[in-house]
Amino acid sequence: MSGLFAFHGGLKTVRHKTESNQTPIQTPPLPPRLLVPLRQHIGNPAKPLIQPGDRVLKGQMIGQADGYISAAVHAPTSGVVVALEPVPVPHPSGLADWCVVIDSDGEDRWIDRQAVDYRQMHPSDLRNWIRNSGVVGLGGAVFPSAVKMNLSGHCERLEHLILNGAECEPWITCDDRIMRERAAQIVAGIHILAHLLNPREVLIGIEDDKPDAIAAMSAACAGTGYQVRAVPTRYPSGDVKQLTKLLTNKEAPIKGRSTDIGVQCFNVATAYSVHRAVNHGEPVISRIVTVTGHVRQPGNVEALIGTPFSALIDWAGGYREGAERLIMGGPMMGFALHSDEVPVTKAANCILIAGAADLPAEQPALPCIRCGACVEVCPANLLPQQLYWHARAREFDKAQDDQLFSCIECGCCSYVCPSHIPLVQYYRFAKNEIWAQEKEKQKAELARQRHQARVERLEREKQEREAKLRQKAPAKAASPVGESAQVPLETAVARARSARESVTAPATADSDAAQG
Numbered sequence: 001m002s003g004l005f006a007f008h009g010g011l012k013t014v015r016h017k018t019e020s021n022q023t024p025i026q027t028p029p030l031p032p033r034l035l036v037p038l039r040q041h042i043g044n045p046a047k048p049l050i051q052p053g054d055r056v057l058k059g060q061m062i063g064q065a066d067g068y069i070s071a072a073v074h075a076p077t078s079g080v081v082v083a084l085e086p087v088p089v090p091h092p093s094g095l096a097d098w099c100v101v102i103d104s105d106g107e108d109r110w111i112d113r114q115a116v117d118y119r120q121m122h123p124s125d126l127r128n129w130i131r132n133s134g135v136v137g138l139g140g141a142v143f144p145s146a147v148k149m150n151l152s153g154h155c156e157r158l159e160h161l162i163l164n165g166a167e168c169e170p171w172i173t174c175d176d177r178i179m180r181e182r183a184a185q186i187v188a189g190i191h192i193l194a195h196l197l198n199p200r201e202v203l204i205g206i207e208d209d210k211p212d213a214i215a216a217m218s219a220a221c222a223g224t225g226y227q228v229r230a231v232p233t234r235y236p237s238g239d240v241k242q243l244t245k246l247l248t249n250k251e252a253p254i255k256g257r258s259t260d261i262g263v264q265c266f267n268v269a270t271a272y273s274v275h276r277a278v279n280h281g282e283p284v285i286s287r288i289v290t291v292t293g294h295v296r297q298p299g300n301v302e303a304l305i306g307t308p309f310s311a312l313i314d315w316a317g318g319y320r321e322g323a324e325r326l327i328m329g330g331p332m333m334g335f336a337l338h339s340d341e342v343p344v345t346k347a348a349n350c351i352l353i354a355g356a357a358d359l360p361a362e363q364p365a366l367p368c369i370r371c372g373a374c375v376e377v378c379p380a381n382l383l384p385q386q387l388y389w390h391a392r393a394r395e396f397d398k399a400q401d402d403q404l405f406s407c408i409e410c411g412c413c414s415y416v417c418p419s420h421i422p423l424v425q426y427y428r429f430a431k432n433e434i435w436a437q438e439k440e441k442q443k444a445e446l447a448r449q450r451h452q453a454r455v456e457r458l459e460r461e462k463q464e465r466e467a468k469l470r471q472k473a474p475a476k477a478a479s480p481v482g483e484s485a486q487v488p489l490e491t492a493v494a495r496a497r498s499a500r501e502s503v504t505a506p507a508t509a510d511s512d513a514a515q516g
């Protein structure tokens, strides 16, 4: 524990790691059809670059990053694009999202892959390369990594680059296996991150229930100056805030970023994908997925993005008796799925087929007895029961005052609540309502601004018209027509009369002359 600092709260949970971490990562058969979502990351979905009927090669960009917070998407194998259409994706809502549907040609033929020498590249070119390679946080957050590699404006110099190998959720072992089997490649990725971010120190945090991963990473880091630290096995040590506290004793301000305290954190699998992208010219087209629980042969598999979950469950020997629920992620922070026909995305670290005994029994929620157990375990130092009351009463302002948005939805409070109150569901509900209200407010503000702009434009046009008229007026004053327009009526009548008379007189004279 030397060099480590405790965080508040947290839990000792059941582990269920050995079910899937005993065998090496395997490669399943190439699926005949892949469903590749254009939205697999935080931010804007990728813009499609293909049309149905196009032939694609493995690794070809099929969706371009759209805006700063976005990431590219690539074809996971060679074949033909047969559709660009909404397909059910792994999301708690069960809704469909736009996917590129590719029928494999069975050849699995790569694009021309090009490595780059990152030491010779301008930092922004290197970040763009990583962005165009579709690299996002593979710990589950799927935030575009290139954005996190740009510190400008956030801190002068990074103090700590943290590599997250904690993997604290029960059942999930994909990071454990990748650290055991591909430690050297992860370290190659860390070199690239360190080159871009220039941290004072590099810390790699791994829970102490993964001795083989700790040994492999320590051996790979020998001579680099990077420090591998075993952190206590206590959920949620893998959350970025808790891991930062454990390793550095620093805490980011409530509404701030980790870079405000000189810290940036990447998952170990993300470092591996940075290495593949830069040193091999391979974009993110696959990820390691733990398939575990009520399947016959649990394990870890390197699955192509877009592979249907059902194909991986078949690879794992199919469902075992007692399978009750399909979950993406772990039992604490994952979510239930309605179908196993959804595709693997960059966020899919685990497919858990849970049995009745693996999940907390669904019991009716009882009234809160104010026991305070939730406060004891909350790693974010919140008052979970207060947040629950505010969410229940739709007092969203009060919930925000009590730091609702600092809740990391770790589920510790729900886990220990003797009244079986689904607390996290209340927090998600409150957050969604606040976001919806915020969107409505923004829409109303936009409408107000548009109306205001229209009023101002009309007023401006009116004033311009009037100014033009005023400019024309002096010009008219110089012309006879203009003068007559301003002559009083009596004067005009008198002038007309005299004009008539003067016209008559010469006519008589002319007539006399003609006759003479």
Ligand code: SF4
Pocket: 367, 368, 369, 370, 371, 372, 373, 374, 375, 384, 385, 388, 413, 416, 417, 418, 419, 420, 421
């Ligand atoms: S643990 Fe449950 S019952 Fe106890 S105070 Fe928190 S919400 Fe109330």
Ligand code: SF4
Pocket: 374, 377, 378, 379, 380, 381, 382, 383, 384, 387, 406, 407, 408, 409, 410, 411, 412, 413, 414, 423, 424, 427
């Ligand atoms: S879910 Fe939120 S409120 Fe509950 S323990 Fe975790 S951080 Fe605290």
